[in-house]
Amino acid sequence: MVMAGGLVLFQTLQSENEITTYLDKSVPYIGTDIPRMDGIDGDGIRIAVIDTGVDFNHPDLFGWGPEGKVVGGYNFIDEGQPPMDNNGHGTMVAGVIASDGQAVGIAPKAKILAYKVSENGEGVSSDLIVRAIEKAVEDDVDIINISLGVNKTNAKIERAINLALEKEIFVVTAAGNDGPGLHTIGSPGRNHGSVTVGATYNNLTSSLVATLEVDGKPFTVIPMVGSTKLEDPITEKIVFAGYGKVDDYEDLNVKDAIVIVERGSDVEGEMLYFSIKESNAAHAGAKAMIVYNNVPGIFLGELIHEFIDPDYSPQIPTVSLDREEGLEIIESIKEGNTASLHLFYNPDFVVHFSSRGPVSPFYIKPDIVAPGAYINTTQNNAGYNFTSGTSFAAPHVSGAAALLLQKDPQLHHHEIKSLLLTTVEPVSDAYGQQFSLHDAGSGRLDVGNAYGAKLIIMPPNFVVNVSSDSLVSERHLKLKLIEGTLDNLDVEFQGPEFIKFAHALEGDFLQIKMSMTEERFGDHEGKIIISHDGTRYTVPFWMHYTQGSISVSQQNQKLSFDIFYPDEWSFAKISVTNSKDGKVETTTMTPNKKATVEIYENSEYWIDAKIKTNENTTSAYNTIEITTLPENIQRLDMDIPVKQIGIIAVIVSVVGIFGIVKRR
Secondary structure (H helix, E strand, O other), X not given: OEEEOOEOOOOEOOOHHHHHHHHHHHHHHOOOHXXXXXXXXXXXXXEEEEEOOOOOOOHHXXXXXXXXXXXXEEEOOOOOOOOOOOOOHHHHHHHHHHOEOOOEOOOOOOEEEEEEOOOOOOOEXXXXXXXXXXXXXXXXXXXXXXXXXXXXXXXXXXXHHHHHHXXXXXXXXXXXXXXXXXXXXXXXXXXXXXXXXXXXXOOOOOOEEEEEEEOOEEEOEEEOEOXXXXXXXXXXXXXXXXXXXXXXXXXXOOOOOEXXXXXXXXXXXXOOOHHHHHHHHHHOOOOEEEEEOOOOOOOOOEOOOOOOOOOOOOOOOEEEEOHHHHHHHHHHHOOOOEEEEEEEEXXXXXXXXXXXXXOOOOOOOOOXXXXXXXXXXEEOOOEEEEEEOHHHHHHHHHHHHHHHHHHOOOOOHHHHHHHHHHOOEOOEOOOOOEOOHHHHOOOEOOHHHXXXXXXXXXXXXXXXXXXOOEOEEXXXXXXXXXXXXXXXXXXXXXXXXXXXXXXXXXXXXXEEEEEEOOOOOEEXXXXXXXXXXXXXXXXXXXXXXXXXXEEEEEEOOEEEEEEEOOOOEEEEEEEEEEOOOOOEEEEEEEOOEOOEEEOOOOEEEEEEEEEEEOOOEEEEEEEXXXXXXXXXXXXXXXOOOHHHHHXXXXXXXXXXXXXXHHHO
């Protein structure tokens, strides 16, 4: 099943004035005012929205057919009927892209093609997504937006997206809402060719973040909905107050303290709302409250909800905390401690629900982040709604791509991707540290920067593999000028001190050399900053420094492997992934037994070796680009794993013999 990516947090707004005020702030935030001054508004660009349909009766998305906003599409749920949205998810996505009325989208003059693959937003088969992608390709769209996803790899979806990319269609996918844990992006966001979008806050006063330090050690906390910012940090002792009930404060002095309480209740079935806990703590004299989880992980709590007392109003800042860290803080209370809590606005902050990478050791995901929290957009029945989710971050990027494509219709999809990814704004956590590539990709979308760029850099990010027997990696970046010359190019390295960096400009290529100066096995990341003609371009890299290495060579349809390891090793499992569809072939080898894998099409193949030694299992990586195979090679196994073929062959043999006996 495929789950819709949006998470609705607020009810419909009633005030049109509030809507206008919000859009006056949010649209310029990502720089859309700059192309609009040149008359660039998405006119002539066709954008496919694969979702729950679109309410084309909404005044901001009005019209079905060639003269309307929604010029085409297909209803895969009720074939023969227009793709009307009965859920609202697709209408909200389309509104971010191209609403043109009271609400104004990123590309308000772009046209929408609605491909309805779900009726209620609860789920849809992956086959319908594949059919919708294929239909969008057939309908000659320029951009495909997919704000739906699954929590695993789906080879059919991967291949369909790759076929769309081969047709020069720009594909945007939502990262998903399963964060903040790592490895939480599923298909289609896993696709290496699409632009996968995570979510940040926006520039509204809802972009509240928090820091908590206990005796100088930082902890990750999330402000509860309804908390307000602090002018200055609160620095006080921490007091544990059980579950935060009234009885828990008896004989407990919490005046001016920061109290920490456990989520939930010790009474089965009791609904002890966060608002009740906050009210009890405030009445007891506490300055702030921390609620740690009663199950593993962190959560977003709400002080303001439908069950609160009508007279209730939050009085003290309240944050949520991971269970393990909460127990750690409680343990430290025995020794006496001091905590400092601060709540403040930070729009360029990756929202906790935004799914994280990595999805593969061979490429970086997500690619980029964009506003996806507290987004006000079109809703069914002529309404407007505050909503959150990476579903609504993705259409910001789709709209941005439409503006770039209108400005220059000759741009290839990978060039649009480069312009968007290399011109981002950095995003930092509550402590001022830049988010990892696995959290934020290259950074936060800035349409104005991308629109004004005069240089296309490819690739816009890359992965580096070095090992104990090969400490140096050389790469090149292709520089394509839109305007000007390369005479005023400035290059800066931002990364670990133990990585030595050198570069040289040779024609329209920037040659890069990275080498390890210390034995720091593991993963490292950094950025190459290229300044050109007043614009700052960011090219992130992800480095794997492994003890062992694997080399690969091709002979006709076979890939052969050799493994180096500085110590004795006994066994290696090798996985070979076809980048076109994500299909994986595996084999094994030992020091005395070589290994090969058969391949059937031209593609880039990713090789991942798990090398077993006497002490542990380590990884080694490599890639190979195959371009020499003839087309339409037939697979004898018909995509059935080798082991299964063996079983089937035995069954066929037995049935054949049994049949002979019966006939006799």
